[in-house]
Amino acid sequence: MTAPLKDFSKLSIHTITTKPWALEEAVRNYSAAGVKGITVWRQALEGRDVKASGQMIRDHGLTITALCRGGFFPSTTPEGRALAIDENRRCIAEAAALGAPMVVLVCGAIPGLSLFESRKQITDGLAVLAPHAAAAGVKLAIEPLHPMYADDRSAVNTIGQARAICNELKSPAVGIAVDVYHVWWDDRLEQEIAACGREKTLFGFHICDWRTPTTDLLNDRGLMGEGCIPIRQIRGWVEQAGFTGFNEVEIFSHRHWAGDQHEFLQSIQHAYLDRS
Amino acid sequence: MTAPLKDFSKLSIHTITTKPWALEEAVRNYSAAGVKGITVWRQALEGRDVKASGQMIRDHGLTITALCRGGFFPSTTPEGRALAIDENRRCIAEAAALGAPMVVLVCGAIPGLSLFESRKQITDGLAVLAPHAAAAGVKLAIEPLHPMYADDRSAVNTIGQARAICNELKSPAVGIAVDVYHVWWDDRLEQEIAACGREKTLFGFHICDWRTPTTDLLNDRGLMGEGCIPIRQIRGWVEQAGFTGFNEVEIFSHRHWAGDQHEFLQSIQHAYLDRS
Numbered sequence: 001m002t003a004p005l006k007d008f009s010k011l012s013i014h015t016i017t018t019k020p021w022a023l024e025e026a027v028r029n030y031s032a033a034g035v036k037g038i039t040v041w042r043q044a045l046e047g048r049d050v051k052a053s054g055q056m057i058r059d060h061g062l063t064i065t066a067l068c069r070g071g072f073f074p075s076t077t078p079e080g081r082a083l084a085i086d087e088n089r090r091c092i093a094e095a096a097a098l099g100a101p102m103v104v105l106v107c108g109a110i111p112g113l114s115l116f117e118s119r120k121q122i123t124d125g126l127a128v129l130a131p132h133a134a135a136a137g138v139k140l141a142i143e144p145l146h147p148m149y150a151d152d153r154s155a156v157n158t159i160g161q162a163r164a165i166c167n168e169l170k171s172p173a174v175g176i177a178v179d180v181y182h183v184w185w186d187d188r189l190e191q192e193i194a195a196c197g198r199e200k201t202l203f204g205f206h207i208c209d210w211r212t213p214t215t216d217l218l219n220d221r222g223l224m225g226e227g228c229i230p231i232r233q234i235r236g237w238v239e240q241a242g243f244t245g246f247n248e249v250e251i252f253s254h255r256h257w258a259g260d261q262h263e264f265l266q267s268i269q270h271a272y273l274d275r276s
Numbered sequence: 277m278t279a280p281l282k283d284f285s286k287l288s289i290h291t292i293t294t295k296p297w298a299l300e301e302a303v304r305n306y307s308a309a310g311v312k313g314i315t316v317w318r319q320a321l322e323g324r325d326v327k328a329s330g331q332m333i334r335d336h337g338l339t340i341t342a343l344c345r346g347g348f349f350p351s352t353t354p355e356g357r358a359l360a361i362d363e364n365r366r367c368i369a370e371a372a373a374l375g376a377p378m379v380v381l382v383c384g385a386i387p388g389l390s391l392f393e394s395r396k397q398i399t400d401g402l403a404v405l406a407p408h409a410a411a412a413g414v415k416l417a418i419e420p421l422h423p424m425y426a427d428d429r430s431a432v433n434t435i436g437q438a439r440a441i442c443n444e445l446k447s448p449a450v451g452i453a454v455d456v457y458h459v460w461w462d463d464r465l466e467q468e469i470a471a472c473g474r475e476k477t478l479f480g481f482h483i484c485d486w487r488t489p490t491t492d493l494l495n496d497r498g499l500m501g502e503g504c505i506p507i508r509q510i511r512g513w514v515e516q517a518g519f520t521g522f523n524e525v526e527i528f529s530h531r532h533w534a535g536d537q538h539e540f541l542q543s544i545q546h547a548y549l550d551r552s
Contacts, residue, residue, distance in 0.1 A: 111488045111503070111504035112504050114506065115461065115463065116463070119463075146423065146424065147422065147423050147424070147461040147462075148422065148423070148424040148490070148493075150460075150461035151486055151488045151490070151503070151504045152488045152489075152504075157461055157463075158463075161463060184426075185391065185423040185426035185433055186423075187391065187392070187395075187433075187434075187437060210427055212387045212427045212428050213428075213493070214424070214427070214493055215493075217424075217489070217490055217491075217493060227387070227427070228387035228388050228427045228428075230390065
């Protein structure tokens with residue numbers, strides 16, 4: 001059995017988790033609570049100087065774990081694909097300016113476009129971007145998304161598929177972010193995580209929980225312990241695979257966003273120690 | 277490219293698709309519209325003589341394709357597992373009385389019980405039931421359910437997992453029902469369907485569509501053509517695998533249930549020829 005986490009030295013929180021807080025509030029409150037990491041969503045940077053925001057975050061003693069999110073490569077037109085590449089270049093530049101070591105990618109899908117074609121376009125897009133990211137000192141983390149998002153969010157729905165892309169590109173800048181919400185059901189999960197470890201592509205690890213019943217496909221994620229995902233067991237597999245990075249709490253939840261965010265932050269920290 | 281369907285000789289409709297209709301109405305209306313098959317949900321039989329219902333269906337020129345549904349094997353207690361077996365025995369007896377050649381199984385899952393343990397309990401349950409089903413002349417069709425139902429509906433979420441169970445049991449009474457809604461995202465779908473063909477386990481084929489956005493995890497399925505599933509392509513794979521059974525239309529939809537069911541039936545028939 002994997003031992004419980006003993007402190008918050010590896011706890012990172014995605015800004016979207018406490019969406020009602022502006023970036024400055026989130027940074028101040030995470031820092032005051034002893035949280036050590038933050039993953040910044042691009043919308044949290046809107047209207048702000050990105051470089052100064054990065055400095056402000058570091059001044060509060062927080063490590064920036066990632067910038068969320070790039071991706072959305074597939075398009076039915078060449079123009080659309082070119083626009084997506086441009087947008088991802090901007091995202092990489094933003095990560096570099098912020099001081100984020102990686103960009104998390106929701107790779108995209110288009111309803112009606114075959115998933116095979118979408119994955120080809122995703123691979124092609126990453127092939128163009130990988131050298132650009134490497135030059136900027138930024139990694140690109142493919143996040144396999146739950147199959148319920150295969151229609152319009154991502155054609156990459158398993159770690160196996162993400163690994164296939166990584167193995168095709170063979171770029172040290174391209175790896176995988178494993179989110180328990182998306183992959184917990186996969187009967188090959190333990191082996192796939194181990195393979196990511198061997199292949200040096202395990203870039204990120206996201207936690208939250210799957211509620212029963214889940215009432216919204218997007219924004220009804222649970223706090224760790226509110227659902228059925230064996231989070232601690234999966235964390236054990238991730239650590240056995242050699243991962244030493246942060247455990248990133250990424251929760252989209254109308255329910256939690258509607259509540260007091262200070263209390264929610266306390267609950268996150270409690271659940272982190274108790275149920276992760 | 278797979279050719280369009282030319283007539284309704286292989287069209288079967290699940291009674292739940294037109295849920296507002298009582299069994300007798302559904303049978304009368306399907307028959308009058310030239311539909312040739314029906315899959316009966318157990319709740320449609322409530323308060324009725326099962327054998328007489330089967331005769332009534334056949335008297336209307338309809339072939340009974342299946343009885344829906346058995347399964348729900350996992351439990352955290354031995355008593356719960358024994359009760360599930362008993363319930364499935366009743367379901368098999370009901371199918372035999374109705375004259376249905378198979379029972380479709382939603383295999384079950386318990387939040388917090390590991391998916392591996394649930395699949396073991398499912399396999400154990402089927403091992404007990406298979407000879408019983410064979411003696412009754414009824415087949416058992418494992419329906420792999422979409423991974424978004426892995427929490428409390430089924431621990432069998434891919435055709436690959438269902439095949440593993442079939443290969444372990446090696447009973448001609450146990451096979452698989454492939455529903456495009458649950459498996460369309462699987463990058464191994466074509467090969468898995470072909471393998472079912474070789475292994476003689478392709479017992480049923482269900483169609484509907486995946487809408488974007490999907491607003492309800494259970495009851496927002498689309499009519500064929502309303503979503504992104506390459507239904508005709510998948511039907512081609514199923515036919516190439518040697519399947520000659522009915523194409524069963526199974527749509528759970530608050531939206532469609534709220535409308536006029538005669539119009540909905542017309543839409544189903546149109547979509548069946550045009551988009552399946």
